[in-house]
Amino acid sequence: xxxxxxxxxxxxxxxxxxxxxxxxxxxxxxxxxxxxxxxxxxxxxxxxxxxxxxxxxxxxxxxxxxxxxxxxxxxxxxxxxxxxxxxxxxxxxxxxxxxxxxxxxxxxxxxxxxxxxxxxxxxxxxxxxxxxxxxxxxxxxxxxxxxxxxxxxxxxxxxxxxxxxxxxxxxxxxxxxxxxxxxxxxxxxxxxxxxxxxxxxxxxxxxxxxxxxxxxxxxxxxxxxxxxxxxxxxxxxxxxxxxxxxxxxxxxxxxxxxxxxxxxxxxxxxxxxxxxxxxxxxxxxxxxxxxxxxxxxxxxxxxxxxxxxxxxxxxxxxxxxxxxxxxxxxxxx
Amino acid sequence: xxxxxxxxxxxxxxxxxxxxxxxxxxxxxxxxxxxxxxxxxxxxxxxxxxxxxxxxxxxxxxxxxxxxxxxxxxxxxxxxxxxxxxxxxxxxxxxxxxxxxxxxxxxxxxxxxxxxxxxxxxxxxxxxxxxxxxxxxxxxxxxxxxxxxxxxxxxxxxxxxxxxxxxxxxxxxxxxxxxxxxxxxxxxxxxxxxxxxxxxxxxxxxxxxxxxxxxxxxxxxxxxxxxxxxxxxxxxxxxxxxxxxxxxxxxxxxxxxxxxxx
Numbered sequence: 001x002x003x004x005x006x007x008x009x010x011x012x013x014x015x016x017x018x019x020x021x022x023x024x025x026x027x028x029x030x031x032x033x034x035x036x037x038x039x040x041x042x043x044x045x046x047x048x049x050x051x052x053x054x055x056x057x058x059x060x061x062x063x064x065x066x067x068x069x070x071x072x073x074x075x076x077x078x079x080x081x082x083x084x085x086x087x088x089x090x091x092x093x094x095x096x097x098x099x100x101x102x103x104x105x106x107x108x109x110x111x112x113x114x115x116x117x118x119x120x121x122x123x124x125x126x127x128x129x130x131x132x133x134x135x136x137x138x139x140x141x142x143x144x145x146x147x148x149x150x151x152x153x154x155x156x157x158x159x160x161x162x163x164x165x166x167x168x169x170x171x172x173x174x175x176x177x178x179x180x181x182x183x184x185x186x187x188x189x190x191x192x193x194x195x196x197x198x199x200x201x202x203x204x205x206x207x208x209x210x211x212x213x214x215x216x217x218x219x220x221x222x223x224x225x226x227x228x229x230x231x232x233x234x235x236x237x238x239x240x241x242x243x244x245x246x247x248x249x250x251x252x253x254x255x256x257x258x259x260x261x262x263x264x265x266x267x268x269x270x271x272x273x274x275x276x277x278x279x280x281x282x283x284x285x286x287x288x289x290x291x292x293x294x295x296x297x298x299x300x301x302x303x304x305x306x307x308x309x310x311x312x313x314x315x316x317x318x319x320x321x322x323x324x325x326x327x328x329x330x331x332x333x
Numbered sequence: 334x335x336x337x338x339x340x341x342x343x344x345x346x347x348x349x350x351x352x353x354x355x356x357x358x359x360x361x362x363x364x365x366x367x368x369x370x371x372x373x374x375x376x377x378x379x380x381x382x383x384x385x386x387x388x389x390x391x392x393x394x395x396x397x398x399x400x401x402x403x404x405x406x407x408x409x410x411x412x413x414x415x416x417x418x419x420x421x422x423x424x425x426x427x428x429x430x431x432x433x434x435x436x437x438x439x440x441x442x443x444x445x446x447x448x449x450x451x452x453x454x455x456x457x458x459x460x461x462x463x464x465x466x467x468x469x470x471x472x473x474x475x476x477x478x479x480x481x482x483x484x485x486x487x488x489x490x491x492x493x494x495x496x497x498x499x500x501x502x503x504x505x506x507x508x509x510x511x512x513x514x515x516x517x518x519x520x521x522x523x524x525x526x527x528x529x530x531x532x533x534x535x536x537x538x539x540x541x542x543x544x545x546x547x548x549x550x551x552x553x554x555x556x557x558x559x560x561x562x563x564x565x566x567x568x569x570x571x572x573x574x575x576x577x578x579x580x581x582x583x584x585x586x587x588x589x590x591x592x593x594x595x
Binding site: 068071072073075092093094096097099101103106107108110112113117120121124125126127 | 339347422424427432
């Protein structure tokens with residue numbers, strides 16, 4: 001029984017079409033023509049309790065719109081959603097008790113209030129019993145190191161501090177599901193790592209996590225499953241390994257030569273050079289093993305060192321964004 | 334659950350209290366306006382008999398009390414709704430297990446309570462500048478009740494205006510016009526009894542009169558005790574009508590929350 005289930009989810013937005021300049025703006029006041037934009041076209045997915053799913057796609061693919069429908073603040077144009085047995089847009093407030101949300105680009109903390117008072121306010125909003133509130137807050141204060149800025153108004157916090165505060169705020173009421181919308185955006189490497197560790201820890205404790213991000217290092221580090229969306233439709237849903245396996249068919253062999261070889265060439269492999277002594281060979285691992293390729297190179301050239309670059313998930317996803325996902329050819333084994 | 338709404342109001346009071354400079358300037362500007370209005374009315378009355386039987390001390394009392402009421406009624410206590418629609422942060426509130434309109438109501442109440450507390454020092458200051466008639470305790474009680482009803486008329490009017498931002502995201506022009514209309518047709522600047530008789534029927538029936546004019550006319554005794562029931566009945570009617578309109582517009586708006594850049 002999945003905790004989140006959507007079927008043929010669709011959301012379209014209507015916007016007023018405007019002519020150019022002042023005349024267009026005035027014209028739009030009198031006669032309106034509408035543009036229909038499909039934000040989410042057809043999203044069907046089932047997510048089990050305790051999963052940590054990376055929900056990724058290029059800008060405007062429909063990620064945020066899907067999340068907003070899951071939280072109940074947008075009503076789908078058609079299709080069905082159920083989150084922990086509740087239809088979110090019909091029972092928004094009941095659904096809200098089950099979920100926690102973190103936006104990288106927006107805070108749910110109260111701007112003018114010290115962090116501590118934001119938490120107090122959330123305690124009364126969610127009706128968290130005092131002892132549980134105390135226990136959770138102590139726990140988050142410790143692992144997110146919040147005590148240094150508990151008394152600081154939120155507007156004076158750095159982005160990293162604010163995000164840590166936002167994570168605690170989203171989790172104080174022990175939600176079963178947490179939606180994270182680009183939670184690491186704009187953070188430095190250390191802060192990013194702290195947030196990732198926290199996400200992994202919270203998932204280990206049983207929380208279901210939906211993570212949307214553009215930083216694929218987040219996905220590689222955290223997610224066992226990845227759902228790729230483009231133009232409002234799911235184009236891939238499966239494990240990160242399978243995506244790499246099916247799509248990341250090309251590896252790169254980096255060869256360091258003992259002396260420059262201006263007419264370096266290996267049959268059936270494209271070669272490019274960064275400097276006279278280094279050659280990068282991109283090869284399809286389905287038709288050529290690394291061992292065979294190295295053998296071919298060493299038969300002809302003297303080398304000092306080799307290294308193999310595995311396909312980065314980032315490269316794979318970039319190619320999918322550019323070229324679209326198509327079922328890769330069956331593996332030749 | 335109720336605790337959350339009390340907390341919203343308390344936090345709003347705390348927030349308003351941080352803008353201390355604004356508090357001083359608003360009291361100071363009120364004192365200046367009380368003085369200026371006195372000068373204007375004295376000059377206007379110098380060569381005229383009391384129009385409509387309104388004596389000079391009455392009109393000065395009326396104007397001063399109107400300015401003091403403005404400390405509360407001029408506040409757009411649901412401005413937060415517009416701001417949150419404008420920057421899209423309203424999504425966050427919709428993701429909480431709360432009634433979002435009640436949240437705005439609580440926050441607005443806190444904001445207004447803070448400003449209502451300023452009436453006391455402002456009144457003391459005004460009493461130095463002008464003479465204010467003090468009616469009987471019974472009239473004062475009726476005035477307080479009518480003022481309270483007028484506050485709700487104003488609340489729903491502001492709420493409806495701010496809800497327009499669901500569609501336009503920008504409301505300042507509409508709001509400016511409504512503020513002028515409220516001050517003029519509400520009787521804050523000039524008592525509505527000075528308006529041409531032909532217009533009075535229509536003006537008194539508008540919701541704006543229910544905000545300023547009704548409580549003020551009760552205060553200065555132009556509405557006698559036997560008229561209280563119908564005057565406040567009309568105010569209550571406006572609360573019901575505007576409240577229903579606010580609920581409708583809110584529901585329509587909430588269904589089409591558009592989050593800018595979301």
